[in-house]
Amino acid sequence: MDIDAFVAAHRPTWDRLDDLVRRRHRLDGAEVDELVELYQRAATHLSVVRSASTDAVLVGRLSSLVARARSAVTGAHTPAWREVVRFFTVSFPVVAYGARRWWLGATLASLAVAYVMGVWVAGDPAVQAVVGTPEEIKQLVEHDFADYYSENPAASFAGQVWINNAWVSAQVIISAIVLGLPIPYILWQNSANVGVIGGLMTAHGKADVFWGLILPHGLLELTAVFLAAGVGLRLGWTVIDPGPRRRGEALAEQGRAVMSVALGLVVVLLLSGLIEAGVTPSGLPTWARIGIGAAAEVLFLVYVAVFGRRAARAGETGDIEQAPDLAPTA
Structure with missing residues (x-):
């Protein structure tokens, strides 16, 4: 040529x-x-x-x-920074806000299980004997529980906590694939463990140590787990009751929205892990450590309420901006 x-x-x-x-x-x-x-x-x-x-x-x-x-x-692609801003101001908070009833239900049920389990263990020596031998319980109460938060370097411990909590939350959300049926069991295990340890610590006069070590990070950490459970249960319920949409369409939309929560909780649990590694075992007074944890919890709840409500009123669902087109159906 x-x-x-x-x-x-x-x-x-x-x-x-x-x-x-x-x-x-x-x-x-x-x-x-x-x-x-x-x-x-x-x-x-x-x-x-x-x-x-x-x-x-x-x-x-x-x-x-x-x-x-x-x-x-x-056409030009949306700048990456705009996607990040939209995620944290719309996608994540609106899905969390929309699942608030499921989230609250998971929270109340879990706290009730932990409370009942704690009271039962603390008030019944026979139950304590089933949990462990006197030597094992003494080791837990006087050493193991407190040492858990300080035996590893802070950075390493924060990484371990972050990965573990992210995995627990991921399990809860993934359970929605089977209608969320495993979620109550996962929450029960978590609540029962907290209740048993709290009961043992209380029975041996270490309630102040228990609350002083678990509240700084536990408020935000457990809130994240309960949120994951709430959106997972909501997704599972969508399979049963899709509303006016076809089941496949409703499940696809809700599933994409739930992924926003899964990604957002990575950041929330990272913050919780940093508090658990840096604040919980620190030499700060108990009131100061609990105050930091409570402040983080309040800020998170206010963030979800303000941004989530605003996005919901604007008609946002947390779904991706360019969702697949759907054929109209009667």
């Missing part, structure tokens, strides 16, 4: 395409159609040139033109 003749024949097309790309914000309807057509032609020309010519300058110039034309035709 005579590459010079090819260039001479198609240069007007390339020049016209370059002009349209430069004026892409001021094109009328006919010019937009022309832009798309010329972009397709130029892409074909680029393929021909690459296979028939070794002229790097020509290939580079035509590649640049095609790339700019593609950007003009398809």
Whole structure:
């Protein structure tokens, strides 16, 4: 192929395409159609040139033109920083806010189980004997519980806590695939463990140590777990009661929204892990450590309430901005 003749024949097309790309914000309807057509032609020309010519300058110039034309035709992508801002101001809080009743239900049920278990263990020596031998309980009460928060370097411990709590929350959300049936059992295990340890510590006069070590990080940590349980249960219920939408559509929309919570909880649990590693075992007075944990908890709840309510009133659901189109159904 005579590459010079090819260039001479198609240069007007390339020049016209370059002009349209430069004026892409001021094109009328006919010019937009022309832009798309010329972009397709130029892409074909680029393929021909690459296979028939070794002229790097020509290939580079035509590649640049095609790339700019593609950007003009398809549109620019949303800047990454806008996606991040939208996630933290809309997607995550609106899903958490929408699941508030499920979230509250999981919280109250879990706290009730932990309280009943704690009272039972603390008030019945026979139950304590089933939990462990006197030596094992003494080791737990006097050493193991408190040492758990300080036996590892803070950075390493924070990483371990973060991974563990993120995994627990992920298990809860994944359980929604089977209608959320495993979620009550997961919550029961977690609440029972807290209640048993709290009961043992209380029975041996260490209630102040228990609350002083568990509240600073536990408020935010358990809130995150209960939120994960709430959205997981809500997703599972969507399978049973999809509302006016088709079941597949409702499940897909709710499933995409729930992923926002899964990602958001990574950040929440990271903060909880940092508090557990840096504040819980610190030398600060008990009131100060609990105050830091309570402040983090209040800020999180206010954040969800303010941003979630605002997004809900604006009609947001937490679904992705460009969700798949759905066919209308009766």
